[in-house]
Amino acid sequence: MNKTILLNQRPQGKPTLADFKTITEEVPAPQEGEVLLKTVYVSVDPYLRGRMNDARSYVPPFQLNEPIRSGIIAEVVKSKHADYQKGDFVSGTLAWKEYQTSTGKGLQPVDPSVAPLSSYLGVLGLTGLTAYLGLMEIGKPTKGETLVVSGAAGAVGSVVGQIGKLLGCRVVGITGSDEKVALLTDTFSFDQAINYKTAADLKQAIQTACPDGVDCYFDNVGGEISDAVMAQLNKYARIAVCGAISLYNETKVPMGPRLQPIILTRSATMRGFIVSDFAEKFPPASKQLAAWLGEGKLTATETIVEGFDRIPRAFLDLFEGKNTGKMIVKV
Amino acid sequence: MNKTILLNQRPQGKPTLADFKTITEEVPAPQEGEVLLKTVYVSVDPYLRGRMNDARSYVPPFQLNEPIRSGIIAEVVKSKHADYQKGDFVSGTLAWKEYQTSTGKGLQPVDPSVAPLSSYLGVLGLTGLTAYLGLMEIGKPTKGETLVVSGAAGAVGSVVGQIGKLLGCRVVGITGSDEKVALLTDTFSFDQAINYKTAADLKQAIQTACPDGVDCYFDNVGGEISDAVMAQLNKYARIAVCGAISLYNETKVPMGPRLQPIILTRSATMRGFIVSDFAEKFPPASKQLAAWLGEGKLTATETIVEGFDRIPRAFLDLFEGKNTGKMIVKV
Known part of the structure; x- marks a missing residue:
């Protein structure tokens, strides 16, 4: 079975758990040209709060009864896509689902032998x-x-x-x-x-x-x-x-x-x-960050919470300052 | 005799006439290397309000019982300075005095045959x-x-x-x-x-x-x-x-x-x-403004008030929006 977290209602002021709803769906089957992804790490970020309002901003608002989306590291568990093999890891802006299919659009491969997977949501993300x-x-x-x-x-x-x-x-x-x-x-x-x-x-x-x-x-x-x-x-x-x-x-x-x-x-x-706004500068910036990380000049700090069900709570805790460094949910 | 307008007290909120004091002094005699200037046009500007506070800003505050200073067009009425002749006109940041001496530091010559003198405080200033x-x-x-x-x-x-x-x-x-x-x-x-x-x-x-x-x-x-x-x-x-x-x-x-x-x-x-902050760009900017003015593409609008004694009132009137375009006092 496949849990999905939806926006249940638009938060009024400080968000609460009631603003989110977890439903259970079938695990989808990838079509030709798609992969099936299993969520490994979920990034929760303060800016998501803005997307929960029905207001003009730099990204469109989340829709009610639709999944929240954020930065996610996922494992390819089935592949009908030429560029991806089972066991590959990717990062992308994906839905708060345990499993989801993707055409590969917007996904970046990430390599757990270069840096811990979670760091691709943090200092390398x-x-x-x-x-x-x-x-x-x-x-x-x-x-x-x-x-x-x-x-x-x-x-x-x-x-x-x-x-x-x-x-x-x-x-x-x-x-x-x-x-x-x-x-x-x-x-x-x-x-x-x-x-x-x-x-x-x-x-x-x-x-x-x-x-x-x-x-x-x-x-x-x-x-x-x-x-x-x-x-x-x-x-x-x-x-x-x-x-x-x-x-x-x-x-x-x-x-x-x-x-x-x-x-x-x-x-x-x-x-x-x-x-x-600065997407064209991502490649040299990523290179510099990876170099500093490799040289030990940057320390990546993370607060890792475990369990898919705890994603909403981890998000709420951002507003209480409960995280040190990057707040990440390990599924 | 030579009238001078001093800062009498620091304005509290909206300035009033009581914040200014007019005194009368002797007309000074220029020393060797100096000119005697007669004030012709005085610019009153909203930014002067900030200088009347005793507060950190981008220019030092005016001192109590010292003359206010602003942009002024003056005529050289006596010259003991090699670069200036009687009858020359200059612009500079000068004191609210009918007459004052200057070493020439900070003065720019202005030419009444090129544009009306007051415009050197406005569109050409x-x-x-x-x-x-x-x-x-x-x-x-x-x-x-x-x-x-x-x-x-x-x-x-x-x-x-x-x-x-x-x-x-x-x-x-x-x-x-x-x-x-x-x-x-x-x-x-x-x-x-x-x-x-x-x-x-x-x-x-x-x-x-x-x-x-x-x-x-x-x-x-x-x-x-x-x-x-x-x-x-x-x-x-x-x-x-x-x-x-x-x-x-x-x-x-x-x-x-x-x-x-x-x-x-x-x-x-x-x-x-x-x-x-952009002083190094003044020459090309002035050239462009003079060209537009000469071509009739820019219209200079001025509100001209007459009389040295009316300088403080003209300044106060800025905050009532009584001016259209540049507020200038003709002495």
Whole structure:
């Protein structure tokens, strides 16, 4: 039998388990030119929240009673496709199903002898590409500059900070627990990390951690954390808006200090980053990330949850900050 | 005798006449290597408001009991400087004084036989450069795109819109009276103009005026007008933050809808523009503006107020939208 997770209803505010529904179907039979895939690892990502709304965005919304789709690593268990053999592994944007067929469109082969399979969803997948290309194409930090990363212990943030150190920046991370602060400074060599939940005055803490101001801000969270960072921007600062997890579950239009005066007086550049806009740069970026990973210069951190049924819960836990690094469900 | 206008006190919120003080001094005598200048035209500009606060910004604040300084056209009435003769005209950032001496540092000669003297404060001065460089370097509109300009009948906005038309854009202006709406569409060939004060639903009015969305937003005002424009941004939209006149007099931190979700989902770029950052591009920009003006492709609009004593009032009137085009005081 074949479990499938559907969007049961559009979340109102913070998503709940009731927004998802698991049904059981027959395992499909691949047609000529198709493969049958068995899901191995499922990526759960904050941006999926946006697709659960019926709203204009950069990807079309999920439909009610249709499967959720996200980054998945799957094993080819039957093949009627010339390019794939049983036992091959692939990655792609696939449905939250235990088994599904595919014509091969949009699939990339992945090799478990080169790197652990899960890393193709993380540092060697869209997560790593998001960190690398968002930082290089928008943040553009140079040696000696100060880079601040929010959501710093998350999937993207932890890679951004490590790349910042490789580029010779002072790197300051903002995160939500003392354990994550320790991880950032001890394992990922961030110069400083701040626990925004316990900081008495976040603005002051950022100012202290960034004595030369902030040249580059890689923003995964939006909201009050970003307000505090923006107050410290240097002239010609760059802000890569890569995510806004603190705002995704808002039911009213979220309000905050207007940014125009800071953007204007600092000659700052704030730019939205969507990794798919940079698809033509994926090959060289992937090569660089794989090289750094191979040389031990990048550490991939993952939070792996086991069991197909736990995909919705793993997704919900993203909004509680329960993950360190990439949140992945092992089926 | 020589009148001088000083900053009497730092404005709290909207400036008032009491924030300025006029004193009378002796007319100074130029030393060897100096000229004596007689003020002819004074530019009053919204950005001066920021310099009246004791706050970090892109230029140092004015000091209490010191003269205000702004763009001025002056006549050389005595010269002990080899490069200047009596009767020459110059432009520069000078003090609000009827007479002042100068070593010539920062002065540019201007020629009344080429263009009216006041235009060197407007379309041939920093106003024109702000419009041209802000649009070309940050807005980067291309033929067929939709350009929205706020503060559209102001000094900068009226030039931005005209350049947008020269570039082949659909140009929509937002302004504050029906007279200005008529000016924009009839004299400056804007495709549409909107009176934000009388629009029943500004967002809807912008949507109707921009059926293909907004590719480029040249923002002189910030605040709720900008909120309404931002809601209509297309993918890869550019926002040139050139001014925020609606926010300059706020005494509390102005709040508004958070911009990160729009910036992110539209892959938009929002960038602060300060004309002095682009000083190396002034010569070719000035040449282009002078050429367009000479060919009759640009119309310079000015509101000229007469009398040195009326400089403070003219400045205050900027915040009431009493000017059309460049606000200039003729001394």
